[in-house]
Amino acid sequence: MALLPLLDAKDITVRFGGLVAVDSVSATFMPGELVGIIGPNGAGKTTFFNAISGVTQPTSGALKVQGRELSGKGPHRFAAHGLARTFQTPRTFPDMLVRDNIAFGLKFAGRRPRKYIWWGEETTVPWVLRTPESILGLIGLRDQADLPAAAITPSQQRLLEIGMALATRPRMLLLDEVAAGLTENEVEEMARLIRRLRDELDLTVVWIEHAVTTLLRHVERVIVLYQGKKIADGTPAEVVRNAEVIEAYLGDEMNEPSTEHVVEEASA
Numbered sequence: 703m704a705l706l707p708l709l710d711a712k713d714i715t716v717r718f719g720g721l722v723a724v725d726s727v728s729a730t731f732m733p734g735e736l737v738g739i740i741g742p743n744g745a746g747k748t749t750f751f752n753a754i755s756g757v758t759q760p761t762s763g764a765l766k767v768q769g770r771e772l773s774g775k776g777p778h779r780f781a782a783h784g785l786a787r788t789f790q791t792p793r794t795f796p797d798m799l800v801r802d803n804i805a806f807g808l809k810f811a812g813r814r815p816r817k818y819i820w821w822g823e824e825t826t827v828p829w830v831l832r833t834p835e836s837i838l839g840l841i842g843l844r845d846q847a848d849l850p851a852a853a854i855t856p857s858q859q860r861l862l863e864i865g866m867a868l869a870t871r872p873r874m875l876l877l878d879e880v881a882a883g884l885t886e887n888e889v890e891e892m893a894r895l896i897r898r899l900r901d902e903l904d905l906t907v908v909w910i911e912h913a914v915t916t917l918l919r920h921v922e923r924v925i926v927l928y929q930g931k932k933i934a935d936g937t938p939a940e941v942v943r944n945a946e947v948i949e950a951y952l953g954d955e956m957n958e959p960s961t962e963h964v965v966e967e968a969s970a
């Protein structure tokens with residue numbers, strides 16, 4: 703039997719009054735894929751994320767998760783089908799301890815049993831997603847467990863939000879600019895963590911990021927949005943050679959000395 707996409711978005715359009723923020727975008731995400739979404743400011747990246755996670759109702763288009771029609775459903779239904787996401791501004795509980803932020807996510811997941819049916823088979827929740835301690839270990843925040851979330855650094859806040867998303871025991875993780883505001887080293891560490899999570903937890907990961915050079919180095923597929931439209935969808939090597947992408951977006955990035963080697967690597 704052919705493998706179904708984990709998420710299948712067909713002709714998704716989102717209008718805000720007269721503005722078409724997302725313009726008939728179709729994309730499929732297969733189990734275990736690590737996909738980047740790039741594009742200039744205002745290209746529609748976050749709006750597309752909101753639409754495929756039930757946060758914003760698309761004006762038109764269809765959404766299927768594991769073959770199940772979820773068009774028109776709210777974020778809780780998407781979460782119940784294994785989708786978890788982070789937001790551009792981390793949505794943690796600042797007055798609660800780091801550990802309790804994670805416990806909150808686990809409580810949400812607790813409504814689903816430890817074994818659940820996934821792709822028609824009984825699946826056990828990976829042990830690393832069972833307790834606040836194990837999740838904190840996975841994201842490298844064990845030492846901060848007993849601090850209020852407001853007391854940790856911005857990069858740790860981003861990790862905490864990823865931890866909260868993982869606590870809901872997802873199969874698909876949508877990451878919205880989790881590397882924004884981080885130092886170059888922190889961005890690289892974040893990219894490595896994202897890959898490790900995908901590999902160890904067998905997740906499908908879709909990652910929006912402005913740090914294009916890092917993203918191109920770490921993802922296997924990139925979708926490029928421009929003025930609400932999808933203008934490219936392919937491997938980093940294909941996308942950096944795409945004339946429309948260069949014209950619309952990557953031209954300036956490629957002229958940056960720091961980017962040249964990445965483009966060369968991606969094209970190799």
Ligand SMILES: Nc1ncnc2c1ncn2[C@@H]1O[C@H](COP(=O)(O)OP(=O)(O)OP(=O)(O)O)[C@@H](O)[C@H]1O
Binds near residue numbers: 721742743744746749
């Ligand atoms: N709730 C809203 N109401 C009206 N317009 C909106 C709303 N949300 C987004 N927009 C507009 O939709 C367009 C796409 O915005 P979106 O935030 O999805 O882009 P983006 O690619 O994520 O940008 P950035 O990289 O700056 O985060 C922009 O013109 C934005 O102003």
